[in-house]
Amino acid sequence: MTLEVGVLGYRFMGKAHANAMARLPMFFPDAPEVERRVLVGRDESALSDAAERLGFDSTATDWRDVVDDVDVFYNLGPNHVHREPSVAALEAGTPVFCEKPLAPTLEEADVMAETAREAGDDVPAGCAFNYRFVPAIRYAKRLLEAGELGEIRQVRGRYLQDWLVDSDAPWSWRNDEEMAGSGALGDLGSHTVDLLRFLVGDDDLAGDIERLSGHLKTFVDERPVADDAGETRPVTVDDAYSAQLEFENGAVGSLEGTRVAAGHKNDHTIEIHGSKGSLRFSLERLNELEVLREGDRGYETILVTDEDDPYVDHWWPPGHVLGWEHTFVHENYEFLSAVADDREFEPNFEDGLAAQQVLDAIERSDERGEWVALE
Amino acid sequence: MTLEVGVLGYRFMGKAHANAMARLPMFFPDAPEVERRVLVGRDESALSDAAERLGFDSTATDWRDVVDDVDVFYNLGPNHVHREPSVAALEAGTPVFCEKPLAPTLEEADVMAETAREAGDDVPAGCAFNYRFVPAIRYAKRLLEAGELGEIRQVRGRYLQDWLVDSDAPWSWRNDEEMAGSGALGDLGSHTVDLLRFLVGDDDLAGDIERLSGHLKTFVDERPVADDAGETRPVTVDDAYSAQLEFENGAVGSLEGTRVAAGHKNDHTIEIHGSKGSLRFSLERLNELEVLREGDRGYETILVTDEDDPYVDHWWPPGHVLGWEHTFVHENYEFLSAVADDREFEPNFEDGLAAQQVLDAIERSDERGEWVALE
Amino acid sequence: MTLEVGVLGYRFMGKAHANAMARLPMFFPDAPEVERRVLVGRDESALSDAAERLGFDSTATDWRDVVDDVDVFYNLGPNHVHREPSVAALEAGTPVFCEKPLAPTLEEADVMAETAREAGDDVPAGCAFNYRFVPAIRYAKRLLEAGELGEIRQVRGRYLQDWLVDSDAPWSWRNDEEMAGSGALGDLGSHTVDLLRFLVGDDDLAGDIERLSGHLKTFVDERPVADDAGETRPVTVDDAYSAQLEFENGAVGSLEGTRVAAGHKNDHTIEIHGSKGSLRFSLERLNELEVLREGDRGYETILVTDEDDPYVDHWWPPGHVLGWEHTFVHENYEFLSAVADDREFEPNFEDGLAAQQVLDAIERSDERGEWVALE
Amino acid sequence: MTLEVGVLGYRFMGKAHANAMARLPMFFPDAPEVERRVLVGRDESALSDAAERLGFDSTATDWRDVVDDVDVFYNLGPNHVHREPSVAALEAGTPVFCEKPLAPTLEEADVMAETAREAGDDVPAGCAFNYRFVPAIRYAKRLLEAGELGEIRQVRGRYLQDWLVDSDAPWSWRNDEEMAGSGALGDLGSHTVDLLRFLVGDDDLAGDIERLSGHLKTFVDERPVADDAGETRPVTVDDAYSAQLEFENGAVGSLEGTRVAAGHKNDHTIEIHGSKGSLRFSLERLNELEVLREGDRGYETILVTDEDDPYVDHWWPPGHVLGWEHTFVHENYEFLSAVADDREFEPNFEDGLAAQQVLDAIERSDERGEWVALE
Incomplete structure (x- = not known):
């Protein structure tokens, strides 16, 4: 079985994840096969260049056309674009790998984690904290x-x-x-x-x-x-x-x-x-x-x-030392293997939410000038 | 003129300052001449051994007998012994070099700084923050x-x-x-x-x-x-x-x-x-x-x-690298020169107080669980 | 134009160079296109596994069948296998990229450099000293x-x-x-x-x-x-x-x-x-x-x-730090670009020979117990 | 018993050793008592200043007047002045502490070591390799x-x-x-x-x-x-x-x-x-x-x-880190204790000679352009 992957975002993070996927067969031969099927973005010309360079079969300018049409959806857009496409994908039963932080606000992170919970354990919802994989x-x-x-x-x-x-x-x-x-x-x-x-x-x-x-x-x-x-x-x-x-x-x-x-x-x-x-x-x-x-x-x-x-x-x-990018290969290996096996992946949206709760508490504490408790 | 020095405390800090004074003539020939006149402590036997080893002429078990009988008074006792002898010395017009922190509490530090202020600039009241002298x-x-x-x-x-x-x-x-x-x-x-x-x-x-x-x-x-x-x-x-x-x-x-x-x-x-x-x-x-x-x-x-x-x-x-103890030689050189010249020395009791205010604010903040302002 | 590459050796160095070639399109888009055409080795079973994993189209057990049938020949075998296939390739007008040291002995290195000289500047003969590319x-x-x-x-x-x-x-x-x-x-x-x-x-x-x-x-x-x-x-x-x-x-x-x-x-x-x-x-x-x-x-x-x-x-x-393997990407980029442009590449066989002369002098000096001159 | 010490040399090394001796009582109370009796040099005015600063009782411009008139002789002059006064002192039965290298040439070092041997083990002849005492x-x-x-x-x-x-x-x-x-x-x-x-x-x-x-x-x-x-x-x-x-x-x-x-x-x-x-x-x-x-x-x-x-x-x-100078305190402690106890001290003139033999072999090897054996 080959996993068809759709990726939103084609700049720094798009390149990091595309590279990671491309390297799996040579170094992690037991990883599932992956097809970089579609790259999503708004600027058609830049998108098309990126797709060619990063090894995608096609492009799309609306993530709505993609999230239920692929086996896995990577959300690598800016933070304010994390929630909507991730939720849509999960609701469509499509596993999601979302860049960190999970969302710009705790409220959005809450919605995303709730959606992931509802989607169930066999629809992995990963949050790409790559440094766990050093x-x-x-x-x-x-x-x-x-x-x-x-x-x-x-x-x-x-x-x-x-x-x-x-x-x-x-x-x-x-x-x-x-x-x-x-x-x-x-x-x-x-x-x-x-x-x-x-x-x-x-x-x-x-x-x-x-x-x-x-x-x-x-x-x-x-x-x-x-x-x-x-x-x-x-x-x-x-x-x-x-x-x-x-x-x-x-x-x-x-x-x-x-x-x-x-x-x-x-x-x-x-x-x-x-x-x-x-x-x-x-x-x-590192x-x-x-x-x-x-x-x-x-x-x-x-x-x-x-x-x-x-x-x-x-x-x-x-x-023979490794570099920063190898963390992405490792996390892609683990995430995609979880997807292929229908099992949970960590760090997941709960982890993303937990981090967001801490960030939110820091902001609340800063506003109030006092210690605050995590819920 | 030779400065007659009385020192309260003969353990770690007593040794560090006695050593510093002993080294001045060879390395800082323009430093004032110093006589380690009297070492103050309570345990007579240990005190007597220390006095011999650290080069003091005599010993005393009550700092009250010493503070107005010397040209300079070093207060190197535990923190709770900082206030009383230092205040007595300054009130007697005797310059004081007191170990840090200036006092166990802000209240005591306040009293000490106030006393130093009243004693005037020509009675140096130094607080021995030695790391300024690295x-x-x-x-x-x-x-x-x-x-x-x-x-x-x-x-x-x-x-x-x-x-x-x-x-x-x-x-x-x-x-x-x-x-x-x-x-x-x-x-x-x-x-x-x-x-x-x-x-x-x-x-x-x-x-x-x-x-x-x-x-x-x-x-x-x-x-x-x-x-x-x-x-x-x-x-x-x-x-x-x-x-x-x-x-x-x-x-x-x-x-x-x-x-x-x-x-x-x-x-x-x-x-x-x-x-x-x-x-x-x-x-x-260092x-x-x-x-x-x-x-x-x-x-x-x-x-x-x-x-x-x-x-x-x-x-x-x-x-040819220096060690930790050299900071004491430098601060003793500066402090004793200030004494000999009747001029101010820094860090002084105001600096000791200022540090204490920060420490006190940290304690207040910890109790209240909120940010606090320094006065 | 796509360069068809034949590679002798499929262990550590085979993997390092195959990886480097595989990564060029994404990171060095102006590099020539490369086809990993044939992987050469003796153990057919291991070879076949390696070829699949490293992305080669085919395998061969005799380098003689390969050296004049590809656009570029990589010699990544043990040192004693450097000379013969490299010389054969160069004599066939096929550019060669040979692992270091150029040869086990100065004599063999001499032959190889001479052959490279005769092949001419438009047949690059590179010696893979990858650390020049850090x-x-x-x-x-x-x-x-x-x-x-x-x-x-x-x-x-x-x-x-x-x-x-x-x-x-x-x-x-x-x-x-x-x-x-x-x-x-x-x-x-x-x-x-x-x-x-x-x-x-x-x-x-x-x-x-x-x-x-x-x-x-x-x-x-x-x-x-x-x-x-x-x-x-x-x-x-x-x-x-x-x-x-x-x-x-x-x-x-x-x-x-x-x-x-x-x-x-x-x-x-x-x-x-x-x-x-x-x-x-x-x-x-690094x-x-x-x-x-x-x-x-x-x-x-x-x-x-x-x-x-x-x-x-x-x-x-x-x-975002790089690792050891990136040096291979850089040297493959430079070498394959030189091949595509019919121009010289450095470090070349002359550099390999020069290093070998130093190694040889070290051995001669060791034997004689005296300083020796480089020719 | 107090050891009366005569010291030839009053610059860098003179200061380092004088300081070391001065610090012994406070930090090494079981060290023998030492009197810095006479400082030897040629420039009377500089010498007199140095003697006062370094704590010597008197000065002399001819080491001949000193070597048999003190309990210990320190030879801290330039290398070409190591042999003659050291030999004279040892011949007079006076223990010698000589700066390194023992001598400018192997020949002189040989003479010095031979003299030390003849003087016997109860006349310590130390070579001041201070880094042994880090x-x-x-x-x-x-x-x-x-x-x-x-x-x-x-x-x-x-x-x-x-x-x-x-x-x-x-x-x-x-x-x-x-x-x-x-x-x-x-x-x-x-x-x-x-x-x-x-x-x-x-x-x-x-x-x-x-x-x-x-x-x-x-x-x-x-x-x-x-x-x-x-x-x-x-x-x-x-x-x-x-x-x-x-x-x-x-x-x-x-x-x-x-x-x-x-x-x-x-x-x-x-x-x-x-x-x-x-x-x-x-x-x-250090x-x-x-x-x-x-x-x-x-x-x-x-x-x-x-x-x-x-x-x-x-x-x-x-x-609480030590500095470079502490190595001199340690070596003076060990050397002077050996003198007081009439026992051997290491590193001694044999060690100085052994080092000189290596230096000499390096020079011989350099001249001949070949490996040389140590005798």
């Missing part, structure tokens, strides 16, 4: 689950970028509340929240985030419109956010995301301290994990490229 | 003052230790609210707050901290008493604290301190992002500073041991 | 060519692996002089020599290596045969080699390669000091380059993933 | 002696400085063969050779260096004379040296030292690979040691500042 992160999860760090006490998650340091960097949809929902919070924070949930969310580690104090900040209030000299548009989202967390088991944590940290391109860092050990991960050196186990005196820097490390046997011999 | 920190301040980082937008201060990771690590006065005031907050946080005030507190950088949200956490509620099998005492202070900050100029920041971070012995890290650049410092590699200036693509790792780096010409040729 | 290495070359490091004085090249640390690690063809020519020297040293030639070989940098002193070492004399309990075979190549170099311009250098350095999986490090600056590169962190320019006080750590960095615009936004 | 190095030795790295296979020692990068850096005695013996070789190489001998020289590790191939290089042939515009003097020593080594047990190694490596101030690096593990040390981060033990996947970064680490209990709590 081998070093999976390896970290193994250690955590094996109790190597003991009970979790403190976590830190930071995602630092620099593309808005310059006050004259051009405006984009990512600066607009209507389209993006939020700024660094949704774009970067959703990744960090999901990664922490994935790593320490188990009840015997730290459990859920129970309450938090959040803060949002916009440093540059308006930005120039590209190709339109003199024009500016208002920035209606945050340039940076932070939060303090408290988990179910009493562990504490801090979150931070920013687009104005000079010198940090894509610096997503996770640090975890437990009663027995510690670990550190940084996305800019093949490495630093681990301190009970009895150790310092962090051991592990190159997570050995044969028995997660996913690594599919690729190259030890020491 | 060459790399002074070098960082130079860069900041020269505008190399532009306007400050984000700061991060973390102080991680691990000596309480083990739930069976013994109880000490540092775990007691009466004696210490607070835990990681006062002990570690006071350093971090002072360092950030020192580095970015100028009006044209970030200015004062205006408001904050704080959080305190105790992971281990009671600890065994050393030498008393089976006995435990309650831990009445925090093992870890965190805070989110907002500065006068709109910059945001985060603070964290902990005594339960496995793998971090004395890891005091400062990170600053401005509109033009970034910098990073870590105490465990000879280094990482700097990113406008136009740079990454951090430059600078070994701050060149001849024209702050204080370095007093020591060794480039590349 | 973006950070290309970026380093730009800096060197722009004179940022001044005249070169000292270079260091080290390639550390650990897969033979264990004395019971199984014997393979890489331990056999007949098949491999040499051990760490040929396998790792050829990479290092080529990279240094590429980076500093220009006359106004350091020029050619003029003379050297080499040393070879075998720590484990025999190794067990896998799947044959109790059987061992002799190790007839080096486990480690080193060399001291002197370049045309008077610069000095050192080389080292080893398969028994515990903790180093694929650690290829290049360090260069010139009269004005320095740089460092390490393959295990997205980074450390650079010190005139006037800098320390190395700047550059993440070479910006849009205008070499090859990067074909891939992902800044900070 | 806590992290002592800790490394513990690991090596405990067999944690197994049999040693490969070592690397590099000492990189940058103070002669600039061709206009002024001439000094260190550039003169008569006075210094050699350049980077003697000044830096002697340290590296001694450290490797100390760490792996035991028979069950690697044993002695048996043979080597050496290389010397001078990049800048003449340098300006400070304060004498237009004048230059020839550089008659090496700016950089390198060597390949073979040890008694078959281990191999490489050495390098340079004064023209931009970006490296005092970067002395030791790397060791054994059959079971690896370790790394760098002087610019509180750290990186260790990989059997079964580990990567290096563990250890901050060697715990209470039970070598010498650390004399200083500060864990994490």
Whole structure:
């Protein structure tokens, strides 16, 4: 059986997922066969170029024509386009893989998760938190689950970028509340929240985030419109956010995301301290994990490229490092396999919703100036 | 003229300051001459041993006999002993050098600062925030003052230790609210707050901290008493604290301190992002500073041991690294020179008070569960 | 026009090149179209599986049937199989891309280079030194060519692996002089020599290596045969080699390669000091380059993933790191474009020969115990 | 009993040792009492200033008046002044502590070692290789002696400085063969050779260096004379040296030292690979040691500042890092204790001679262009 895939979105994420699908046969031969059937977008000329380049059979300008006509629907559009097509697809019984954050607002995320629930477990509704699929992160999860760090006490998650340091960097949809929902919070924070949930969310580690104090900040209030000299548009989202967390088991944590940290391109860092050990991960050196186990005196820097490390046997011999894009191959492998087997996939829309609840709580906390509880 | 110095406290800090004074003649020949005249403590036998070893002429068991009988009084006792002797000394017109945090509570710090104010500028009242005297920190301040980082937008201060990771690590006065005031907050946080005030507190950088949200956490509620099998005492202070900050100029920041971070012995890290650049410092590699200036693509790792780096010409040729204790020599040089010249010294009791106000605000915020303003 | 490619070898290198060819259309749309026409090997069953997985139309068990029947011939077999098929292909006018080292011995390399010379410039004969195609290495070359490091004085090249640390690690063809020519020297040293030639070989940098002193070492004399309990075979190549170099311009250098350095999986490090600056590169962190320019006080750590960095615009936004395999995509792009345009490609067989001359000189020097001159 | 010490040399090394002696009472209370009795030099005015600052009772301009009039003689003069006063002191039965390298030439070192031998074990003759006294190095030795790295296979020692990068850096005695013996070789190489001998020289590790191939290089042939515009003097020593080594047990190694490596101030690096593990040390981060033990996947970064680490209990709590100068305190403690107890001290003149034999072999090998054996 070949899965016919329809994909909405043909820019950065479209390319990342198309590439991932294209690489499966050579590296994950037990993955289901995939046909990139139709690419969906509005600009017909750009769309047609992209379809050819990304290996799609055809194009469509209305996702309504696609969602019930394919075996799987990928929603890779801007955040404000996540809900409607995803809901329609799920209602049509079509599995959906939706980019993160699940939606611009909690309300929309709620609707999407509810729809996924109704669609049932055999219609996978995945939320594409790709960093769960970094081998070093999976390896970290193994250690955590094996109790190597003991009970979790403190976590830190930071995602630092620099593309808005310059006050004259051009405006984009990512600066607009209507389209993006939020700024660094949704774009970067959703990744960090999901990664922490994935790593320490188990009840015997730290459990859920129970309450938090959040803060949002916009440093540059308006930005120039590209190709339109003199024009500016208002920035209606945050340039940076932070939060303090408290988990179910009493562990504490801090979150931070920013687009104005000079010198940090894509610096997503996770640090975890437990009663027995510690670990550190940084996305800019994603093949490495630093681990301190009970009895150790310092962090051991592990190159997570050995044969028995997660996913690594599919690729190259030890020491031949992987890149960012491999996370997409891994998540596509897992998602499409779930689709082919009619079984659940994680992270799913519930995970997307859970992250959104945290983001929403951060916004509520910021507005009220006080700690808020997660429901 | 020789300054006769009386020192209260003969353990860790007593040794650090005695050593600093002893080293001045060889390395800072223009420092005033100092006589370590009297060492003050309660345990006569331990005191007498310490006095001999640390080079004091005599001992005393009551600081009341000392504070108006010396040219300078060093208060290096536990936090709850900071106020009374310091106030008495200042009232007697004796300059005081007091260890940090200035006091266990804001109220006491207020009294101390008020007394210092009344004593006047020619009676220096110093608060021994030694990390202001790390060459790399002074070098960082130079860069900041020269505008190399532009306007400050984000700061991060973390102080991680691990000596309480083990739930069976013994109880000490540092775990007691009466004696210490607070835990990681006062002990570690006071350093971090002072360092950030020192580095970015100028009006044209970030200015004062205006408001904050704080959080305190105790992971281990009671600890065994050393030498008393089976006995435990309650831990009445925090093992870890965190805070989110907002500065006068709109910059945001985060603070964290902990005594339960496995793998971090004395890891005091400062990170600053401005509109033009970034910098990073870590105490465990205190000879280094990482700097990113406008136009740079990454951090430059600078070994701050060149001849024209702050204080370095007093020591060794480039590349011959300094240690933690050198910060005490530098601060003693500056403080004692100020005493000899009847001029002000910074950090002074006002700085100690300012740090205390931040710590107090963190505690108030933690109690109320909301952001609080600094007065 | 579509280039029909025949490939000898279907293991590690076969997979790396097949993957590279497969990825060209999506990421290098101006690359020539390529048909993976025939995969050549001896074990028909394994070959057939590989062909399917790697996307080849057909298989062949004799390269003689292939070399004049395709537009391009890839020779990815063990070193002792490099000469004969490559020579046959070139004599048939078929461009060849041959894995490194060019040959097990200088004599064979000489024959191959001579054949390539006779075939002429419009029959590209490439030697697949893939590390020339790391973006950070290309970026380093730009800096060197722009004179940022001044005249070169000292270079260091080290390639550390650990897969033979264990004395019971199984014997393979890489331990056999007949098949491999040499051990760490040929396998790792050829990479290092080529990279240094590429980076500093220009006359106004350091020029050619003029003379050297080499040393070879075998720590484990025999190794067990896998799947044959109790059987061992002799190790007839080096486990480690080193060399001291002197370049045309008077610069000095050192080389080292080893398969028994515990903790180093694929650690290829290049360090260069010139009269004005320095740089460092390490393959295990291949997205980074450390650079010190005139006037800098320390190395700047550059993440070479910006849009205008070499090859990067074909891939992902800044900070989305590439992996080891991308070097193969880049070299296939360059090589196949040269084939399509009937123009020269570098590194070519002359470069392969030049590296072999250095390796040969290291062996001669080791035998004689004295410095030897390169011809 | 108080040891009366006479010291020849009052610049960099004079200050380093005087400081070390001054610090003993406070930190090493069981060290013998020391009186800095007489400081020896030629420039009376500078000498007198130095004596006052460094805490000496008196001065002398002729070492002949001193060597048999003190309990201990420190020879801290330039290399060409090492032999005569040291020999005279030993012949007078006065223990000697001599800076490294022991002598400018092997011949002189031979005479010195012979004299020390004749003086007998109760007249300690120490060679001041201070890096043996870095806590992290002592800790490394513990690991090596405990067999944690197994049999040693490969070592690397590099000492990189940058103070002669600039061709206009002024001439000094260190550039003169008569006075210094050699350049980077003697000044830096002697340290590296001694450290490797100390760490792996035991028979069950690697044993002695048996043979080597050496290389010397001078990049800048003449340098300006400070304060004498237009004048230059020839550089008659090496700016950089390198060597390949073979040890008694078959281990191999490489050495390098340079004064023209931009970006490296005092970067002395030791790397060791054994059959079971690896370790790394760098002087610019001298509180750290990186260790990989059997079964580990990567290096563990250890901050060697715990209470039970070598010498650390004399200083500060864990994490309060030491500096370069502390190595001098440790070596003075050990040397002076040996003197007080009439027992041997290591490193002694035999160790100084052994290092000199290696340096001499490197020079001989460089001249002949071939490997040479150590006697």
